[in-house]
Amino acid sequence: MASLVTPEIESLTPYEAGKPIEEVARELGLSDIIKLASNENPLGPSPRAMQAVRAALSEGHRYPDAAAFRLRERLAAFHGVEMDEVIQGNGSNEILELLIRTFTTRDDHVVFAEPAFVVYKLASLAHGVPFTAVPTKDWTHDLPAMAAAVRPNTKLMFIANPNNPTGTHVGREALSNLLQELPPEVIVVLDEAYIQYVSAEDYADGLTLRGLRERLVLTRTFSKIYGLASLRVGYAIGPKALINYMNRVRAPFNVGSLGQAAAIAALEDAEHVERSVRENAQERARLLAALPEFGFETAPSQCNFVFCGVKRPARELFNALLQRGVIIRPVGPEHVRITVGTPRENDRLLSALKEELGGRP
Numbered sequence: 001m002a003s004l005v006t007p008e009i010e011s012l013t014p015y016e017a018g019k020p021i022e023e024v025a026r027e028l029g030l031s032d033i034i035k036l037a038s039n040e041n042p043l044g045p046s047p048r049a050m051q052a053v054r055a056a057l058s059e060g061h062r063y064p065d066a067a068a069f070r071l072r073e074r075l076a077a078f079h080g081v082e083m084d085e086v087i088q089g090n091g092s093n094e095i096l097e098l099l100i101r102t103f104t105t106r107d108d109h110v111v112f113a114e115p116a117f118v119v120y121k122l123a124s125l126a127h128g129v130p131f132t133a134v135p136t137k138d139w140t141h142d143l144p145a146m147a148a149a150v151r152p153n154t155k156l157m158f159i160a161n162p163n164n165p166t167g168t169h170v171g172r173e174a175l176s177n178l179l180q181e182l183p184p185e186v187i188v189v190l191d192e193a194y195i196q197y198v199s200a201e202d203y204a205d206g207l208t209l210r211g212l213r214e215r216l217v218l219t220r221t222f223s224k225i226y227g228l229a230s231l232r233v234g235y236a237i238g239p240k241a242l243i244n245y246m247n248r249v250r251a252p253f254n255v256g257s258l259g260q261a262a263a264i265a266a267l268e269d270a271e272h273v274e275r276s277v278r279e280n281a282q283e284r285a286r287l288l289a290a291l292p293e294f295g296f297e298t299a300p301s302q303c304n305f306v307f308c309g310v311k312r313p314a315r316e317l318f319n320a321l322l323q324r325g326v327i328i329r330p331v332g333p334e335h336v337r338i339t340v341g342t343p344r345e346n347d348r349l350l351s352a353l354k355e356e357l358g359g360r361p
């Protein structure tokens with residue numbers, strides 16, 4: 001019999017998410033477990049967002065607003081763009097996949113970096129779209145090499161700025177050059193999931209680059225700094241024509257009412273965002289200073305996580321920390337990604353490392 005699925009789908013394995021805290025606790029008989037594996041905001045959701053969710057629950061029997069009218073209206077005002085330049089997604093994850101589904105076929109080609117956010121590769125494989133994964137240079141997107149990988153049939157290029165899992169960013173000048181040099185057919189997607197955490201002076205918010213290129217799409221999420229990962233809300237900003245095509249392919253009720261309500265409230269809670277940025281910056285600096293004392297090599301992070309070469313099998317370190325109730329994320333044979341936690345959580349991480357490896361902190 002013919003294969004039920006394409007060779008690409010055959011080659012995939014289901015996404016392995018970080019283990020839920022409850023499951024690890026049960027397995028190990030531990031009560032106090034900290035999760036530094038999924039780049040969630042350790043401060044939790046904005047209290048205003050929680051209140052909005054409670055209020056929205058009583059309308060739980062109604063289908064959500066399929067057009068996410070209020071949310072897109074607020075996002076448009078917040079960013080100074082037009083409403084029909086904004087599309088909502090079930091997390092920005094769905095937006096990334098929607099870009100592939102809407103704009104590419106098996107005859108096209110996609111370019112992204114490696115290591116970068118895994119969804120670019122997963123979605124390309126799932127839809128059978130050929131791709132080139134361009135190695136990073138010093139753990140940073142190698143934009144000239146990515147430009148050189150473009151072919152006549154290249155339709156999409158994904159750039160995570162800053163990048164996950166490496167935490168690094170590309171600066172305004174290199175990015176501007178790329179946006180102007182690429183053939184006009186290529187849709188460039190700037191994935192800005194961590195934009196609020198960036199402190200680098202040479203960073204360019206994609207909104208300020210839209211004039212440089214017609215086919216430029218920015219993606220953002222409520223899962224990271226806004227602390228709403230479980231509610232699955234993301235969005236894209238792009239030219240109306242592209243957003244319109246994506247809306248034709250999008251499932252009608254792709255973002256639930258609770259998510260829409262929470263996102264609107266979270267967007268208005270500037271104080272929660274500011275506090276999250278401030279505490280992350282302090283603790284990120286502390287981890288970047290402390291981790292090298294264990295012989296680890298860190299990449300310069302603009303995010304709420306740190307990418308670390310640990311010079312031993314990453315799985316072993318992961319398992320050793322897991323036994324001590326600290327969940328991190330192995331992301332390569334000898335590399336891990338550690339989310340910046342609260343001061344207390346980072347204390348726990350550092351003392352678990354000290355117990356495990358010896359060393360000063």
Ligand SMILES: *Cc1c(COP(=O)(O)O)cnc(C)c1O
Nearest residue numbers: 091092093117164193221223234
């Ligand atoms: C976390 C993340 C996303 C998306 O997360 P959603 O929860 O689907 O919005 C997108 N891009 C990058 C680089 C991320 O790290």
